[in-house]
Amino acid sequence: MSDPAGEMALDARPAIAHGMRLQWEPAQDAHVLLYPEGMVKLNGPAGQIMSRCDGVRTIADIVADLERTYKQSGLTADVVAFVALAMQRRWLEAPP
Amino acid sequence: MNTSAPVGHALDAPGVAPGGTRSRSHTVGPPLWLLLELTYRCPLHCVFCYNPTDFANTGPELSTADWIRVLREARALGAVQLGLSGGEPLARDDLEEIVAEAHTLGFYINLITSGIGMTEARIKALKAAGLDHIQLSFQDSTREMNDFLSSTRTFELKAKVAELIRTHDYPMVLNVVLHRLNIDHVGEILAMAEALGAQYVELANTQYYGWAWLNREQLLPTRAQLERAEAATRAFRERVGAKMQIYFVVPDYFETRPKACMSGLGSVFLAVAPDGTALPCHAARTLPGLELPNVRGADVRAIWYDSPAFNRFRGDAWMKEPCRSCPEKVKDFGGCRCQAYLLTGDADNADPVCDLSPHHHLVTAAVARAERAAAAPAVAAPQSARAQGLTFRDHRVSIPVVIEEKRT
Ligand code: SF4
Numbered sequence: 094m095s096d097p098a099g100e101m102a103l104d105a106r107p108a109i110a111h112g113m114r115l116q117w118e119p120a121q122d123a124h125v126l127l128y129p130e131g132m133v134k135l136n137g138p139a140g141q142i143m144s145r146c147d148g149v150r151t152i153a154d155i156v157a158d159l160e161r162t163y164k165q166s167g168l169t170a171d172v173v174a175f176v177a178l179a180m181q182r183r184w185l186e187a188p189p
Numbered sequence: 190m191n192t193s194a195p196v197g198h199a200l201d202a203p204g205v206a207p208g209g210t211r212s213r214s215h216t217v218g219p220p221l222w223l224l225l226e227l228t229y230r231c232p233l234h235c236v237f238c239y240n241p242t243d244f245a246n247t248g249p250e251l252s253t254a255d256w257i258r259v260l261r262e263a264r265a266l267g268a269v270q271l272g273l274s275g276g277e278p279l280a281r282d283d284l285e286e287i288v289a290e291a292h293t294l295g296f297y298i299n300l301i302t303s304g305i306g307m308t309e310a311r312i313k314a315l316k317a318a319g320l321d322h323i324q325l326s327f328q329d330s331t332r333e334m335n336d337f338l339s340s341t342r343t344f345e346l347k348a349k350v351a352e353l354i355r356t357h358d359y360p361m362v363l364n365v366v367l368h369r370l371n372i373d374h375v376g377e378i379l380a381m382a383e384a385l386g387a388q389y390v391e392l393a394n395t396q397y398y399g400w401a402w403l404n405r406e407q408l409l410p411t412r413a414q415l416e417r418a419e420a421a422t423r424a425f426r427e428r429v430g431a432k433m434q435i436y437f438v439v440p441d442y443f444e445t446r447p448k449a450c451m452s453g454l455g456s457v458f459l460a461v462a463p464d465g466t467a468l469p470c471h472a473a474r475t476l477p478g479l480e481l482p483n484v485r486g487a488d489v490r491a492i493w494y495d496s497p498a499f500n501r502f503r504g505d506a507w508m509k510e511p512c513r514s515c516p517e518k519v520k521d522f523g524g525c526r527c528q529a530y531l532l533t534g535d536a537d538n539a540d541p542v543c544d545l546s547p548h549h550h551l552v553t554a555a556v557a558r559a560e561r562a563a564a565a566p567a568v569a570a571p572q573s574a575r576a577q578g579l580t581f582r583d584h585r586v587s588i589p590v591v592i593e594e595k596r597t
């Protein structure tokens with residue numbers, strides 16, 4: 094697979110990291126990532142990406158879904174960059 | 190007794206993006222972090238326990254139905270992180286029921302335990318009820334730690350509980366409170382933690398309120414001890430690498446700026462004591478003139494938004510100089526109210542840990558007394574040791590609540 098950001102393969106299947114939980118919080122009007130004794134409030138796009146990271150869909154699937162849902166194109170680089178960042182912060186993991 | 194302040198234990202704060210901390214406007218947000226101190230009962234007796242020193246005089250514990258009502262009311266306001274502590278929360282035999290309700294409501298549930306009372310049956314039930322995370326704490330400063338270091342009973346108990354934690358697929362998170370009497374054993378403590386299979390270890394220096402305040406003269410380490418402990422931690426890190434993450438929490442007496450406690454009192458954190466007293470910080474009982482509301486007499490919404498106690502330290506109108514006109518007040522909110530009160534006699538003063546505080550000498554004097562008491566050779570204070578790769582994290586810093594900036 095091509096690797097546009099030089100970090101993530103498009104066929105990787107990222108999932109929410111073990112011990113973390115992503116959920117929608119109406120009180121914060123945001124997706125929130127919960128982990129032991131902390132939380133990260135995600136903004137809209139980050140929430141949209143993370144909520145699709147189910148360990149089943151590939152990054153390519155997620156990009157396609159987002160592009161379809163939001164009628165945009167060219168989101169690959171942004172999604173890849175965000176997933177790479179989220180992996181680095183251990184919000185996401187992608188079993189090989 | 191419980192050793193841990195309620196937020197930000199062992200795990201990393203991955204969400205802190207530069208400039209991304211929660212902005213504090215005058216609108217009051219929800220109590221995102223709820224800590225239920227389910228009981229003061231505890232089989233241990235810690236000299237540094239932060240529970241109020243008069244806890245024997247507090248009223249009867251809340252019933253299961255009371256706790257469940259508190260959970261529902263707090264969740265409705267937007268509370269989402271839940272800490273269950275004590276005392277030893279396993280001393281409550283309705284813990285599973287409370288966890289199950291919290292899980293149904295959508296809380297992320299952390300259990301903070303000494304492990305005493307944990308069995309295969311209970312951990313199974315807790316897992317089934319939806320418990321998300323367990324933090325195993327070393328709580329008794331002397332007896333338990335000595336046992337642990339000499340590989341006797343306590344080690345075996347912890348090892349058994351650690352095994353339960355692992356086999357039930359929880360990350361192994363260990364919290365050890367450090368002070369003068371055990372800080373020289375950091376190397377051994379880390380080796381033990383490794384033997385237990387810990388993935389995360391928080392070495393948290395004692396914070397001086399509650400029991401620890403009374404024992405401060407005996408507990409405050411010397412700077413030389415601190416530096417040795419930091420060096421031992423660094424060496425251990427280099428040896429074990431990434432398989433174990435270690436957080437070393439420096440006692441703030443050795444700092445020149447205070448911690449941004451709880452992002453300011455009344456900002457994100459709400460604790461409920463065993464008798465139903467609602468607290469804007471777990472040590473708030475020390476603060477004079479705060480009429481602390483009780484969940485038996487008021488609902489959580491009224492307590493959070495309307496009670497004088499929870500409004501007392503919101504915003505910055507209560508601040509005195511030098512905080513009031515200090516540009517850093519938006520970062521540290523003037524530091525710890527309890528520390529300000531305990532050291533200066535006025536909870537509205539700057540936390541004397543701050544070297545801009547006219548009372549800062551009280552902190553340096555306490556450190557100097559500790560030096561003398563320990564009869565340690567006078568050691569200058571090379572701050573540079575701090576910058577050499579240890580992660581310094583303080584559980585009082587705040588819940589990392591950030592907006593991740595991302596544009597697609
Ligand atoms: S003077 Fe007050 S606000 Fe300024 S840094 Fe010190 S404690 Fe913080």
Ligand code: SF4
Pocket residue numbers: 194398450451470471472473524525526527528585
């Ligand atoms: S006010 Fe002080 S004692 Fe209370 S939580 Fe904050 S730092 Fe801790």
